Amino acid sequence: MKAVAYRKPLSIDREDSLIDVELPEPVAQGRDLLVRVEAISVNPVDTKVRQRMDPEGADKVLGWDVAGTVVATGAEVTLFRKGDTVFYAGAIDRPGANSELHVVDERIVGRKPSTLGFAEAAAMPLTSLTAWELLFDRLGVAPGTQGKAGTLLIVGAAGGVGSMAVQFARRLTGLTVIGTASRAETRDWVTQLGAHHVVDHSKPLGDEVRAVAPEGVDYVMSLTHTEKHYAALVDLLKPQGKLGLIDDPAEPLDITALKRKSISLHWESMFTRSLFRTEDMIRQHKILNEVADLVDAGVLRSTMRENFGKIDAANLRRAHALLESSGAIGKVVLEGF
Numbered sequence: 001m002k003a004v005a006y007r008k009p010l011s012i013d014r015e016d017s018l019i020d021v022e023l024p025e026p027v028a029q030g031r032d033l034l035v036r037v038e039a040i041s042v043n044p045v046d047t048k049v050r051q052r053m054d055p056e057g058a059d060k061v062l063g064w065d066v067a068g069t070v071v072a073t074g075a076e077v078t079l080f081r082k083g084d085t086v087f088y089a090g091a092i093d094r095p096g097a098n099s100e101l102h103v104v105d106e107r108i109v110g111r112k113p114s115t116l117g118f119a120e121a122a123a124m125p126l127t128s129l130t131a132w133e134l135l136f137d138r139l140g141v142a143p144g145t146q147g148k149a150g151t152l153l154i155v156g157a158a159g160g161v162g163s164m165a166v167q168f169a170r171r172l173t174g175l176t177v178i179g180t181a182s183r184a185e186t187r188d189w190v191t192q193l194g195a196h197h198v199v200d201h202s203k204p205l206g207d208e209v210r211a212v213a214p215e216g217v218d219y220v221m222s223l224t225h226t227e228k229h230y231a232a233l234v235d236l237l238k239p240q241g242k243l244g245l246i247d248d249p250a251e252p253l254d255i256t257a258l259k260r261k262s263i264s265l266h267w268e269s270m271f272t273r274s275l276f277r278t279e280d281m282i283r284q285h286k287i288l289n290e291v292a293d294l295v296d297a298g299v300l301r302s303t304m305r306e307n308f309g310k311i312d313a314a315n316l317r318r319a320h321a322l323l324e325s326s327g328a329i330g331k332v333v334l335e336g337f
Contacts, residue, residue: 001024001100002020003020003022003023004018004019004061004063005060006018006055006060007055007057007060009052012050012320015317017050018050018316019313020312020313021059023099026103029074030076031076031077031107032074032105033073033077033080033105034071034072034102035066035068035069035071035097035101036069036100037068037100037102037337038069039068039121039122039336040067040098040311041126041304041331041334042065042319042323042332043064043065043160044160045064045092045126046064046320046323048248061096061097061098062096063090063097063099064092064096065123065126066088066089066097066102067112067119067122068087068102070083073106077106079107080106085111086109086110087121087122087124087288087292088104088110088284089126089284090102090104090274091105091274091275092275093271093274106285108273108281109288110287110289110291111288111292113295113296116295119333120302122333122335123304124164124295124303127161127331128287129270129284129287130164130270131161131165132287134246135169137268139242140242141173141219143172149173149174150175150217150219151176151213151216152169152175152217152218153178153213153221153236154166154169154179154220155180155221155223155224155229155233156223157179157181157186157190157195158179158329158330159328159329160331161223162190162223163189163190163331164300165223166190166193166194167194167300168300170195170196171194172299177197178197178199178212178217179195179198179199180198180200180201180208181198181200182200189330193301197213199211201225205233206232206235209236213236216236217236219242220237220244221244221246222247223246225247226249227250227251230254230257234257234261234263237263239261240262240264242263242266243264243266244267245268246267246269270284304330304333305328305330306330307332307333307335308334309334311335311336311337312337315334
């Protein structure tokens with residue numbers, strides 16, 4: 001089967017940083033589905049793994065966002081059957097999905113929204129799971145809360161996870177949503193997604209946020225450059241507030257700064273459930289199905305912004321380069337081989 005892989009960590013401007021390869025077709029066993037990959041999207045995790053993990057000459061396939069069609073099932077599969085269309089993010093400890101065929105545990109797979117094409121659907125799984133788990137599972141926000149639900153600050157609201165977090169918070173909770181964005185086009189994007197306020201994180205963040213929330217905020221989802229904004233975030237959080245992170249801070253964070261206000265710190269990794277085969281691993285199946293229902297009901301929208309064309313090494317190098325430039329808005333997708 002056709003696939004795109006890398007064999008050693010290289011700068012993305014090198015033609016051999018990602019290469020087209022031919023690999024054996026995988027086989028579905030146990031609770032695995034064999035999926036024909038119709039479309040994929042690219043996430044920062046793809047670039048981080050490519051830069052940091054040395055496969056020592058082996059073909060390492062990336063890709064953790066898929067929309068496709070089930071072509072075979074393992075003997076223990078009960079949730080799907082051949083012909084079903086699905087979307088999912090996959091598992092970090094298994095081969096990625098930048099390939100014509102891919103195997104994935106059914107417990108982390110959802111039905112593809114019927115109102116979306118494959119490309120639009122592929123933009124959603126990883127970011128939806130990350131945003132949903134961080135907001136509802138880690139920070140403990142209750143879906144459906146109305147009235148004085150509090151204020152949420154989303155740092156990096158125009159990115160993939162931020163784009164879904166804004167929608168979840170605005171459409172599914174009573175929170176006042178403040179997103180951060182630094183360019184005119186990203187501010188417009190975050191506003192269109194439903195943020196009540198958009199502030200500029202390239203300026204002093206404390207001043208920007210207090211101009212719209214003088215008393216501070218109850219929750220923070222810090223999605224990027226946490227180390228840069230950490231002091232301001234601690235200052236902005238109200239006593240007993242909650243701080244949630246997904247990024248890898250470039251500098252150690254002084255957690256003792258959280259003690260005086262009894263601020264709680266929450267990490268989110270979407271891969272935790274599949275990596276450790278947790279008892280609640282099937283929750284990701286349920287989350288993705290709920291997201292699909294909300295999309296089909298018109299509550300949520302796909303965050304696809306650009307379609308780079310067919311799935312091959314040249315187009316994936318373009319996508320990686322865009323993400324590494326920190327200039328991406330929403331999600332970049334590729335479709336077909």
